[in-house]
Amino acid sequence: MEEEITEVAEEAVPEKAEAGEEKKVSEGTKVSARPEESQIQDEEIFVLPGDFVGTTEEFAPGPGTYLSSGEIYSTATGKVSVDRKARVVSVVPTTSVPPVIKEGDIVVGAIVNVRESMALVELAAIKGAGEREMQKYGAAAIHVSNVKNAYVKDISREFALFDIVKARVINTQNMRLTTSDDSLGVMKAVCSNCKAVLVKENNNLKCPSCGRKETRKMSSDYGTGIV
Numbered sequence: 001m002e003e004e005i006t007e008v009a010e011e012a013v014p015e016k017a018e019a020g021e022e023k024k025v026s027e028g029t030k031v032s033a034r035p036e037e038s039q040i041q042d043e044e045i046f047v048l049p050g051d052f053v054g055t056t057e058e059f060a061p062g063p064g065t066y067l068s069s070g071e072i073y074s075t076a077t078g079k080v081s082v083d084r085k086a087r088v089v090s091v092v093p094t095t096s097v098p099p100v101i102k103e104g105d106i107v108v109g110a111i112v113n114v115r116e117s118m119a120l121v122e123l124a125a126i127k128g129a130g131e132r133e134m135q136k137y138g139a140a141a142i143h144v145s146n147v148k149n150a151y152v153k154d155i156s157r158e159f160a161l162f163d164i165v166k167a168r169v170i171n172t173q174n175m176r177l178t179t180s181d182d183s184l185g186v187m188k189a190v191c192s193n194c195k196a197v198l199v200k201e202n203n204n205l206k207c208p209s210c211g212r213k214e215t216r217k218m219s220s221d222y223g224t225g226i227v
Contacts (some may be wrong), residue, residue: 003221007148009203010033011060015145017205020139024035025078031051031141031168035144043078043199045080045082045106046078046079046080046094047074047077047078047091048074048077049074049075049076049077050073050074051073051074052071052072052073052074053065053072053073053074053080053091054071054072054091055070055072055091056068056071056087058074058087059072059082059087059088059089060087060088060089060163061088061110062088062089062091062098063090063091063170063172063173063190064076064078064090064091064092064093064100065090065091066091066138067148068075073090074091075091076093076100077093077094078091078093078094079091079094080092080094082122083199088096092214099126100170100174101123101126101175102172103167103170103171103172104168105126105127105167105168105169106127106166106167106168107121107123107124107125107126107127107140107166107168107169107177108123108127108164108165108166108167108187109121109122109123109124109125109140109164109165110122110124110162110165111159111160111162111163111165112139112161113139113161114156114160114161115155116155116156117118117143117144117155118141118143118144118155118158119141119147119155119158119159120139120140120141120142120143121139121140121167121177122139122155123139123140123175125197127166129131138177138178139175140162140167140176140179141175142159142165142167142176142177142178142179143173143176146176146177146178146179146180147159147178147179147180148179148180148185148215148217149180155216156214157216158215158217159216159217159218160189160192160214161188162189162190163182163186163188163189163190163216164186164188164189165179165185165186165187165219166179166183166185166187166219167179167184167185168181168184179190179217179219180206182219182220183219183220183221184219185216185217185220185222186216186217186218186219186220186222187216187219187221187222187223187225188209188222188223189205189216190212191207191209191212191214192212192214193207193210193212194207194209194212196208196209196210196212198214198216199223200218200222200223201213203218205218
């Protein structure tokens with residue numbers, strides 16, 4: 001029995017690569033959730049969403065990854081790619097599911113934080129990608145300069161918590177969005193007083209429940225449900 005276990009264990013260990021050869025894991029083969037960092041640097045590892053791909057001591061997180069407690073994990077199914085010069089680790093998707101966000105894409109998400117100079121959006125969908133689950137990118141930012149084609153003195157008058165917004169991606173490395181076009185902006189908003197859905201009234205929003213009036217940077221199709 002011990003001999004059989006030893007044989008199985010030996011079969012599970014990949015053979016060492018000959019000098020000068022690049023060692024690869026065949027596509028479709030899942031590797032250990034925590035490969036050695038030396039492996040990550042020297043091999044093209046196949047990973048699934050949630051797999052460990054490195055630490056911030058060795059790399060900076062690139063596209064297709066996310067950071068958690070100093071460790072870098074994959075957000076996609078694909079192969080690890082290391083930029084040794086820049087010390088950046090990324091994951092290159094090998095499947096179109098989930099879809100990958102590109103500059104110029106129209107995305108939909110919910111406002112999760114409003115700061116002095118920006119609003120943070122938790123992305124939920126990409127327009128044109130159907131109902132496929134998208135990669136998890138964390139919160140994207142709409143800077144005050146990208147809210148609309150006019151001066152914005154107070155961003156809290158343009159966005160509020162739980163607003164559903166439609167925006168265009170202008171930078172994928174820092175996940176920056178813009179709502180400056182007329183077709184972009186808040187699609188749905190709730191009253192900050194009673195949480196009822198606000199209805200459009202001229203260029204403002206009004207709560208049908210308590211009568212409170214609020215302002216937003218609305219999309220031209222606010223309240224229609226059209227994404």
